Amino acid sequence: MPPHDENEDPLTLGPSMNDWTMIKSAQSSAAAMEVPTKYCKTCNIWRPPRGHHCRICDNCIETQDHHCVWLNNCVGRRNYRYFFTFVTASTLLGLYLLGSSLAQIIVYMDQQNISFGEAIDHFRVPFAMVIYGVLATPYPAALMGYHLFLMGRGETTREYLNSHKFLKKDRHRPFTQGNLIKNWFVVLCRPRPPTYLNFKRKYEDGDQRLGEKKGKRTAPLKKEFQGTGGPAMEMQNVPAAERGFQGPSTLRAMTPRP
Ligand SMILES: [Zn+2]
Ligand SMILES: [Zn+2]
Structure with a gap:
């Protein structure tokens, strides 16, 4: 967001806090759908679609289902299953x-x-x-029956309850896969993404913050990292471009060549 102008009228409304993200629909009846994307002023991030801020956890939660008072924790993308x-x-x-x-x-x-x-x-x-x-x-x-129902619809508890604010014809389910069984599979069997918590913490072996370790390591660790569990990321040297930085490829393609 652009910085605030000091001479600006202090009563001016701030910049837009709402944007739209295009979601590719799994259903053939709608190719794509737009869902609102909001800026979280507490976390200072643009929330990914289906993300919501939890006041109790004091964090944005990806694909937030609900805050469970019994577990004293949010139920979201990584722990729903x-x-x-x-x-x-x-x-x-x-x-x-x-x-x-x-x-x-x-x-x-x-x-x-x-x-x-x-x-x-x-x-x-x-x-x-x-x-x-x-x-x-x-x-x-x-609860089990309710969540089987929600999963089958391709909705979270939050989305389902929120949809009741709208008339039936205005309710949309942009994340449904089109049928019940597929929706269950998608929720319960999808890959579990890495956590965003303590993202800068020291790397430990088997740490899945930066992606899950699947099977054997394909590229051997560099000598200096052997036995230490490796660097935070398997970084590789990128050969320098011939003429320095050339900008994004799309821009490059548009620039007329001499
Ligand atoms: Zn937040
Ligand atoms: Zn919470």
């Missing part, structure tokens, strides 16, 4: 607890040929677990 795994595992665990506790009472009841009440009297803790299972399972189960 773990959040979903957590919710799914909790649901399964709840169902398992319910089923196995109930089975224990019923099997005992059958074996001893006694009433359900008498079986409960013998197995009080499993019965307490049945009650606990009935009360505690619906919450993660509902």
Whole structure:
């Protein structure tokens, strides 16, 4: 943004804080869509599309789903699949607890040929677990169902709730892949990008800030970096251009040659 002019009227509105980013659509009905891109005054960055600032985390979060008060953390691009795994595992665990506790009472009841009440009297803790299972399972189960629904639509919780501000005909889903199964795959199986946190921290071996390490290293490390875990980036010498800096290739192509 251009710097502020000192002589300018102090009541003048600031520069635009809103821009538009073109998104290539996966659906054939729309080739591309524009989504707003905002400037974050706290983080001093232009947020990537689907990014939002979280007041509690005091950070911009890429593809922010929501700030989870139970985890005390944002759920966003890099941890959404773990959040979903957590919710799914909790649901399964709840169902398992319910089923196995109930089975224990019923099997005992059958074996001893006694009433359900008498079986409960013998197995009080499993019965307490049945009650606990009935009360505690619906919450993660509902969350799991909700997120299966959201993932299938290609939306985040935030985008879905926000879309309700608009009339039905004005709601758009620029990030959907067109069908439910594809949307699930895209959310749960896409590559996990490197973190932006502590970007300048010293490099450690296996560090994935600057890209994931996949398989064997193709280029051997330079001698001075061997055994040290390597430099922050595998930098290579770039041969100097013949006539110094020549500007971007598009500009170069446009300049008439003598
Ligand atoms: Zn921010
Ligand atoms: Zn947060």
